[in-house]
Amino acid sequence: MSAREIDYLLIGGGQASALAAKKLRERTPDGSVLLVGREFDPPYERPPCSKGYLQGIFERDEAFILKPEWYSQQHVELMCRTTVTALDPDTRIAKLSTREEVHFGQALIATGANVHRLHVDGSELDGIHYLRTLPNADAIREDLADSEHVVVVGGSYIGCEVAASLARIGHAVTIVMQEHHPLERGFGEHAGGFFGDLLQSHGITLHGGDELERFEGDGRVAKVVTKGGLELPADVVVIGAGVTPEVRLAKAAGLEIGERGGIRTNSKLQSSVPGIYAAGDVCEYDSVIHGHPLRLEHWDVACAQGETAARNMLGDDVDHDTVPYFFSDIADWASLEYVGPAYDWDREVLRGSFVAGDFTIWYLRERRVLGALTVGRSDELDIARRLLRERTVLDDAQLARLGDRNAEITMIG
Numbered sequence: 001m002s003a004r005e006i007d008y009l010l011i012g013g014g015q016a017s018a019l020a021a022k023k024l025r026e027r028t029p030d031g032s033v034l035l036v037g038r039e040f041d042p043p044y045e046r047p048p049c050s051k052g053y054l055q056g057i058f059e060r061d062e063a064f065i066l067k068p069e070w071y072s073q074q075h076v077e078l079m080c081r082t083t084v085t086a087l088d089p090d091t092r093i094a095k096l097s098t099r100e101e102v103h104f105g106q107a108l109i110a111t112g113a114n115v116h117r118l119h120v121d122g123s124e125l126d127g128i129h130y131l132r133t134l135p136n137a138d139a140i141r142e143d144l145a146d147s148e149h150v151v152v153v154g155g156s157y158i159g160c161e162v163a164a165s166l167a168r169i170g171h172a173v174t175i176v177m178q179e180h181h182p183l184e185r186g187f188g189e190h191a192g193g194f195f196g197d198l199l200q201s202h203g204i205t206l207h208g209g210d211e212l213e214r215f216e217g218d219g220r221v222a223k224v225v226t227k228g229g230l231e232l233p234a235d236v237v238v239i240g241a242g243v244t245p246e247v248r249l250a251k252a253a254g255l256e257i258g259e260r261g262g263i264r265t266n267s268k269l270q271s272s273v274p275g276i277y278a279a280g281d282v283c284e285y286d287s288v289i290h291g292h293p294l295r296l297e298h299w300d301v302a303c304a305q306g307e308t309a310a311r312n313m314l315g316d317d318v319d320h321d322t323v324p325y326f327f328s329d330i331a332d333w334a335s336l337e338y339v340g341p342a343y344d345w346d347r348e349v350l351r352g353s354f355v356a357g358d359f360t361i362w363y364l365r366e367r368r369v370l371g372a373l374t375v376g377r378s379d380e381l382d383i384a385r386r387l388l389r390e391r392t393v394l395d396d397a398q399l400a401r402l403g404d405r406n407a408e409i410t411m412i413g
């Protein structure tokens with residue numbers, strides 16, 4: 001079978017690929033575009049999987065990033081349930097699971113990430129779930145029907161969102177996590193304390209500073225046993241233990257992989273092979289804003305990177321220079337927003353009040369803002385973006401203003 005010609009091959013049927021396809025078609029009707037994704041559904045938003053869709057208040061087709069008919073209307077060929085099995089960067093031929101071969105002009109690898117699985121005794125029992133896809137959310141919902149006790153393993157945002165969603169629809173939920181407070185790893189113990197109190201105030205039981213030892217049950221999970229000696233009844237378990245970038249295709253093709261496990265790209269999202277780009281969860285790019293490589297698992301980053309990659313495929317030659325943004329909804333109890341990412345900060349400045357659930361935490365190192373987390377004060381994120389971009393060193397008076405909820409801060413810096 002001879003390889004057919006495609007100008008733009010988009011590998012991975014998720015957020016980044018869909019936004020790349022959209023950007024390509026916004027800019028030009030020319031050039032053939034093929035989007036290949038291994039899932040059953042056309043590209044969809046993952047955030048509802050742990051929020052409204054899991055609660056049953058958000059319809060499946062509302063999650064589709066583009067209407068299914070958009071692809072044919074825009075002459076974008078969409079192949080679902082198809083995997084790209086091999087990529088030859090020299091001949092520019094991609095092999096598909098359909099046995100077809102595609103000769104491409106340029107390619108985007110946006111293969112996302114896979115959940116990190118915990119292999120402990122009993123992990124094969126029924127009732128134990130991970131959450132990455134719409135079908136995963138369907139399986140959790142089906143399993144919940146007769147359940148009394150849900151245990152969520154992991155205190156990251158997936159764990160917190162799932163726990164909140166399931167508690168909101170009436171389930172008894174317990175979280176077991178290594179951290180002392182939920183969300184502490186990304187946002188520190190003060191923010192973690194706030195989110196912990198919030199979850200507990202809605203009836204969720206938290207066991208921090210502990211770890212999963214094993215599952216027990218006869219065919220189906222009945223108990224979660226922790227290293228700290230807890231024995232928690234459970235008929236449904238959801239594990240949120242992080243993800244690993246899906247780099248198998250890129251690795252086999254000889255593309256450079258970075259220290260954070262993603263496909264290493266330059267600031268324009270081009271991989272070590274000219275004409276092959278990466279975007280989204282799988283992409284480890286040189287951030288011109290941060291001055292070091294970054295790999296992030298944020299919805300907004302995947303969207304923005306899909307667009308940057310498409311622009312560069314069209315010859316724009318631009319850096320990916322958007323300040324990374326993240327959001328998370330803890331049921332309808334609180335929405336957090338964040339720009340950063342901040343690591344190794346030496347100071348946190350709080351503006352507003354945890355008690356009122358209306359605050360921003362500024363994360364600083366050597367008086368420079370590295371990031372900001374907010375609940376209820378979205379407009380302050382623009383200031384954080386600017387301070388982060390400009391790497392402004394703040395003096396004592398400016399720091400005091402950042403922390404004073406009544407002080408004007410738009411002029412800082």
Ligand SMILES: Cc1cc2nc3c(=O)[nH]c(=O)nc-3n(C[C@H](O)[C@H](O)[C@H](O)COP(=O)(O)OP(=O)(O)OC[C@H]3O[C@@H](n4cnc5c(N)ncnc54)[C@H](O)[C@@H]3O)c2cc1C
Pocket residue numbers: 011012013014015016017036037038039045046047048049050082083084085110111112113131132133158246249279280281282296297298299300302325326327328329
């Ligand atoms: C439950 C859940 C909730 C989330 N909530 C939030 C949130 O509130 N806020 C936020 O900022 N972020 C959130 N995220 C993260 C966000 O959704 C991801 O960062 C984003 O989806 C990444 O997009 P992507 O295109 O890089 O990868 P994905 O969306 O994972 O898409 C990659 C696709 O490529 C496919 N694929 C892999 N290999 C191949 C291959 N060889 N051939 C063909 N197809 C392949 C995969 O099956 C997958 O469908 C959430 C994620 C999950 C799972």
